[in-house]
Amino acid sequence: MNILVCITHVPDTTSKIRFTEGNTQLDKTGVQFIIGPYDDYALARAVELKEQTGGTITVLNVGEAETEPTLRKALAIGADEAIRVNAFPKDAHFVAQQIAARAKEKSYDLILMGRESIDFNGGMVHGMVGEILGLPSISPVMKLELEGTKAKLAREIEGGKEFIEVGLPFIAGCQEPIAEWKIPNMRGIMSARSKPLQVVDPVEADTRTETKTYELPAPKAEVKIVGSVDELVQLLKNEAKVL
Amino acid sequence: MSILVYIEQDQGKIKSSSLEAVSYAAALSEKSGDKVNVLGCGTIEDADWNQLGKAGADAIYHVADERLNSGVIQAHAHIIAQVFAKVDASILVLAKSALGDAVASRLAIKLNAGLVSNVVGLPDMNAGFVVKRSIFTGKAFVETAIPAENKILAIKKNTQPIKTDGEEVSVESLTVDLPESVFAARITEVEKASGEVLLPEADIVVSGGRGLNGPENWGMIEGLAEVLQAARGCSKPVSDLGWRPHHEHVGQTGVKVAPSLYIAIAISGAIQHLAGVNGSRNIVVINKDPEAPFFKAADYGIVGDAFDIVPKLTEAIKALK
Numbered sequence: 001m002n003i004l005v006c007i008t009h010v011p012d013t014t015s016k017i018r019f020t021e022g023n024t025q026l027d028k029t030g031v032q033f034i035i036g037p038y039d040d041y042a043l044a045r046a047v048e049l050k051e052q053t054g055g056t057i058t059v060l061n062v063g064e065a066e067t068e069p070t071l072r073k074a075l076a077i078g079a080d081e082a083i084r085v086n087a088f089p090k091d092a093h094f095v096a097q098q099i100a101a102r103a104k105e106k107s108y109d110l111i112l113m114g115r116e117s118i119d120f121n122g123g124m125v126h127g128m129v130g131e132i133l134g135l136p137s138i139s140p141v142m143k144l145e146l147e148g149t150k151a152k153l154a155r156e157i158e159g160g161k162e163f164i165e166v167g168l169p170f171i172a173g174c175q176e177p178i179a180e181w182k183i184p185n186m187r188g189i190m191s192a193r194s195k196p197l198q199v200v201d202p203v204e205a206d207t208r209t210e211t212k213t214y215e216l217p218a219p220k221a222e223v224k225i226v227g228s229v230d231e232l233v234q235l236l237k238n239e240a241k242v243l
Numbered sequence: 244m245s246i247l248v249y250i251e252q253d254q255g256k257i258k259s260s261s262l263e264a265v266s267y268a269a270a271l272s273e274k275s276g277d278k279v280n281v282l283g284c285g286t287i288e289d290a291d292w293n294q295l296g297k298a299g300a301d302a303i304y305h306v307a308d309e310r311l312n313s314g315v316i317q318a319h320a321h322i323i324a325q326v327f328a329k330v331d332a333s334i335l336v337l338a339k340s341a342l343g344d345a346v347a348s349r350l351a352i353k354l355n356a357g358l359v360s361n362v363v364g365l366p367d368m369n370a371g372f373v374v375k376r377s378i379f380t381g382k383a384f385v386e387t388a389i390p391a392e393n394k395i396l397a398i399k400k401n402t403q404p405i406k407t408d409g410e411e412v413s414v415e416s417l418t419v420d421l422p423e424s425v426f427a428a429r430i431t432e433v434e435k436a437s438g439e440v441l442l443p444e445a446d447i448v449v450s451g452g453r454g455l456n457g458p459e460n461w462g463m464i465e466g467l468a469e470v471l472q473a474a475r476g477c478s479k480p481v482s483d484l485g486w487r488p489h490h491e492h493v494g495q496t497g498v499k500v501a502p503s504l505y506i507a508i509a510i511s512g513a514i515q516h517l518a519g520v521n522g523s524r525n526i527v528v529i530n531k532d533p534e535a536p537f538f539k540a541a542d543y544g545i546v547g548d549a550f551d552i553v554p555k556l557t558e559a560i561k562a563l564k
Contacts, residue, residue, distance in 0.1 A: 013495050014514050017382045037496050092358065093351065116344075118495065120378050122360045127316070127348025136317060136428040139345050142489060155314065156490055157341055158253065158443050160435030162314055166428040173345075176496055177489060208357035212373060212386040217521075223528075223541045229555040232527065233563060235543055240525045242447070242504040243471075243563060 001055030001146075002106065003046045006099050006113040006125070007074055008036035008089075009067035013118065019214040026119075026214075035070055037181075038114025040077075042172070044179035045144055046112055047078035053146065056080045058106070062089045062098045068197065075192035076184035082195065087202035092120075096128030097205035103133060108169055110151075115140035115173040126173035136166050139173025245278040246271060247332040249323050250295070251342060252312075254437065255288040259405065259444055260338035262298045264398050266406040268336045269299020270365055280304065280330040284311035284322060296412035298405060302330070303414045308421065313433055314342045317425040320349040325419050327354060339397040340443065347397050357391030363402045380495055381521040400443060401501040401522065442491060445474030447504045448523075450493055452478040454509025454530065455549060458486035463553045464508065470560045476500065478510045494519035509549045512537025529553065 018027040059079035071082040085098045116123035130137025143154035153164045237243045248268045250261035268279045281300040351358040361377040449468040482492035495515040501522030528541040538544045
């Protein structure tokens with residue numbers, strides 16, 4: 001079983017988001033970068049599946065040199081090898097083409113990633129990779145069990161879930177509770193240093209969108225603390241006009 | 244050139260997020276002059292179709308195949324691509340949703356399109372085609388240009404007014420050949436609570452946290468949700484503990500909601516929870532701890548015991564209605 005896990009390198013969920021360079025760049029001052037939380041679920045499930053069936057886990061990121069500590073962390077969690085496609089991830093289409101190009105080079109049984117990145121929240125890369133490779137893509141996947149050459153999945157839908165059967169290979173965008181996040185142990189951290197991390201050049205691919213200027217939401221007004229339920233109901237009715 | 248809007252149904256009813264998408268397309272068409280075509284798939288109640296004309300549709304197409312009632316991603320993508328070509332569209336508009344994302348991403352490749360998700364406003368067409376989208380889980384926005392000729396816009400819920408003054412339009416039935424390959428991922432079973440207000444679609448959400456001490460105390464959340472015709476939500480610990488199903492988990496790694504009113508009961512307001520609710524127009528926090536961080540993100544707050552306040556609130560709203 002060869003599993004490709006694609007990860008993003010994103011600001012920690014508690015980061016204060018600010019911009020710089022005339023609101024055209026994220027201000028990275030004091031921001032801690034992590035494996036995308038959804039990607040972390042995908043990686044954790046890949047490690048569990050490898051424990052069951054053997055095989056290798058390849059972890060992939062499209063990013064510049066700054067993302068290597070994030071890839072090393074994925075190796076410490078249990079991936080066997082890492083690939084960094086040496087390019088700024090310009091847009092979802094560019095990234096999807098990079099992933100598809102790497103996926104064509106080795107026959108992966110499964111391609112996992114998070115349902116979306118937590119920076120741009122697009123949730124688009126898994127479907128694009130699926131369409132480029134001509135494979136099924138399923139997201140958001142909250143359960144994934146292997147049965148020989150097929151898999152049984154649960155996909156979250158609004159108000160419930162769908163149970164799906166699909167033959168390998170396919171692409172899944174993952175979310176909780178597909179697995180528990182894994183914290184690297186000392187042995188993992190030590191062994192990650194000697195695991196292969198290959199840096200490759202990007203393939204030619206166009207971008208189809210272009211980010212321009214960033215902005216922050218307007219600051220919220222001060223909270224009104226009320227003393228009684230009746231007062232609250234009056235405010236919701238007459239001021240907020242939501243009742 | 245024209246616009247194609249893909250709408251979703253839930254248990255036979257057109258989703259309000261889809262009516263927003265049609266209204267968005269109608270507003271866009273006022274600027275561009277493009278015709279607004281709407282495509283619906285699967286079983287949709289007869290009485291529901293007239294909302295589409297009111298929301299601004301110029302033409303409506305229906306592919307009635309019952310297999311499309313569920314989220315067969317590749318089948319939906321296949322049909323939309325066919326209809327996109329048939330109506331000579333250059334813009335596809337749909338609502339951001341679990342199915343919308345999965346389908347739009349495949350279409351971006353099929354249609355060679357530039358895709359922007361979480362769109363919150365109409366495009367600026369003075370210099371190219373630039374739309375604003377929500378990023379960093381609601382903590383920021385970015386203006387994004389789409390230079391590609393074909394464009395796909397996935398609209399964020401509760402950002403567009405639903406238009407109701409359009410004219411009635413008749414529905415044209417279409418048959419589209421679906422190759423077996425688009426059913427490669429086979430849906431074997433669907434588990435869904437019927438009659439519930441869908442959380443991502445809801446106009447009012449009532450959410451409970453760990454401060455409610457256990458799943459046995461959810462009756463009062465249900466009671467309040469019922470009088471408000473609200474959807475129910477919960478914090479991450481509550482779904483992790485198995486008190487409530489995961490599809491009710493609101494937050495950074497759960498459902499993101501943007502209702503007119505979000506009522507948070509006994510939820511402290513961790514930053515990961517706030518990331519799921521920051522699109523709400525009004526937030527009410529009920530918590531016995533005056534230092535709970537949620538109060539800082541709220542519009543209205545009551546400091547007090549949920550077990551005392553929630554039943555009173557339910558009664559007061561019942562009396563109002």
